[in-house]
Amino acid sequence: MTVLITGATAGIGAACARRFALHGARLVLVGRRAHRLDTLAHELGKLVPIHTLELDIRNRSAVQQELAELPAEFATLDVLVNNAGIALGLEPAQRSDLDDWVATVETNIMGLLYCTHAILPGMVARNKGHIINLGSVAGSYPYPGGHVYCGTKAFVHQFSLAMRADLLGTKVHVTSIEPGKVQSELAQVRFKGNAARAAAVYADTEPMTPDDIADVIHWCVTRPAHANINSIELMPVDQAFNPLAVHRARI
Structure with a gap:
């Protein structure tokens, strides 16, 4: 089995890399942080063949080129784990930074689409493969400040189901994985490095771990x-x- 994982340098992506490596899968690890890719490749390369791609999945042309030019040993992909994703800010929509909205859509939707579009035709031609899309409970249950992030995860859910409809008659699988609270770097990214705000997300709770989701x-x-x-x-x-929130105006 050959598995390509986006966002492989931390959290759920890194946990997936370790889980699949333990079961003997060849790995294509995609991420933006070269030093983390190198560290993970050094760790897991003792177990399985590893190919790393320092790549921003928001870059359409780079995704197309890099995935079209994978070394022969890694070119036949059995599994795509569309894990890379971000959440930025928790301000109400009317006070949000438009750049944060754009970055969220470009990563959570466009990046997922670029990778899927590059890999899916090969799976269909071989009549074999599995695409795992990382969604979130936020795609089903909105919360204050979630706006664009919730919207992108709702897209992941519906896109996954619609893609399965298109693939009827093939042996290609599609699954949307939709976790709730998982302790990872997502909170630090959301609050742009504010460690105190990130820690408060998990305070006095026992969240799931990236290993739970990888399992x-x-x-x-x-x-x-x-x-x-x-x-x-x-x-x-x-x-x-x-319960649904209700605003009661004082008259």
Whole structure:
């Protein structure tokens, strides 16, 4: 099995790399931080063949070129894990930075599309493959300040289901993985390095770990070939649903 993982340098991506390596998969690791890619490749290269790509998935032409020119040993991709994603800011929509909105859409939607478009035709031609898209419970349950991030994850869910409809009659699988609170670098990115605000997200709770999500992803990929897991939504037991908010004006 050959697995390409985007956003492989931290969090769920790195956990997926370790999980698949333990089970003998060849890995194509994609990320923007070369030093982290090198460190991960050094660690996992003792177990399996590794190819790294220092690549910003928002760069359409670079994605197309790099994925078209993979070394022969890694060119036949069995699994694509579209993991790379960001969340920026938690201000109300009316006070948000437009650049944050654009960066979120370019990463969570356009980057996912560029990678999928480059890899899916080969899977269809071979009549074999599995695309894992990282969504979020935010795609189903909005929250204040979520606006664009929630929208991008709703896109991931619906795009995954619609792609499965297109792939009917093939042996290509598509799964949307939709976690709740996972302790990772996402909070630090969202708050632009503010460690105190990031830590507050997880304070006095037991969130899921990247390893938890990697375990679920590996399970989906290793189901019998005749079964497709459409989507999985999972949360820590410390997280649940709130009643709808109601604003009561004082008269």
